[in-house]
Amino acid sequence: MVVLQVVGYKKSGKTTVINQLIRAARKLQLTVAVIKHHGDKSGNEIDIPLKRDHVTYMESGAAESIVEGYHYVHKLLKKSESSLDELINEVSSAPDIILVEGYKQADYPKIVLLRSESDKELLDLTTITQVIYTDAISTINYTDIIQGLINDETI
Numbered sequence: 001m002v003v004l005q006v007v008g009y010k011k012s013g014k015t016t017v018i019n020q021l022i023r024a025a026r027k028l029q030l031t032v033a034v035i036k037h038h039g040d041k042s043g044n045e046i047d048i049p050l051k052r053d054h055v056t057y058m059e060s061g062a063a064e065s066i067v068e069g070y071h072y073v074h075k076l077l078k079k080s081e082s083s084l085d086e087l088i089n090e091v092s093s094a095p096d097i098i099l100v101e102g103y104k105q106a107d108y109p110k111i112v113l114l115r116s117e118s119d120k121e122l123l124d125l126t127t128i129t130q131v132i133y134t135d136a137i138s139t140i141n142y143t144d145i146i147q148g149l150i151n152d153e154t155i
Helices: 014-027 055-060 083-088 117-124 134-139 143-154
Strands: 002-008 032-036 064-069 071-075 095-100 110-114 128-133
Touching: 002 014, 002 117, 002 143, 014 032, 014 095, 014 110, 014 117, 014 128, 014 134, 032 083, 055 071, 095 143, 110 117, 110 134, 128 134
Parallel strands: 002 095, 002 110, 032 095, 110 128
Antiparallel strands: 064 071
């Protein structure tokens, strides 16, 4: 299993790049898991429908709520912030690749997305393997990125 981070500021194209990397990995018949760090501290932008039963269970005091249906399992677990390593250890699907959106300070290989020159402070991060400007996202060969990633590590 290899881990690749995609980092950048809001609206830099992180989700687009992650989706392209997933598609490229799937074309190579690799399995992928994704971990996303949500930077909105208020929680207002996290897409959890607050009126659903499994959320009301949490509000009533449950430590964990799991919903299964339509070939999906949705797990809610209320706890203080988790480290990226803790979340990687929770991935249960045994993927070939874990793609991580965010966690800028973590020490995994990372693609940095820059919207403009004003984002260049991100170049001070560690373990940068590639820098992509937002306006060039559509020109990138994502299969090459995935192949380079798996060639550097044994899956």
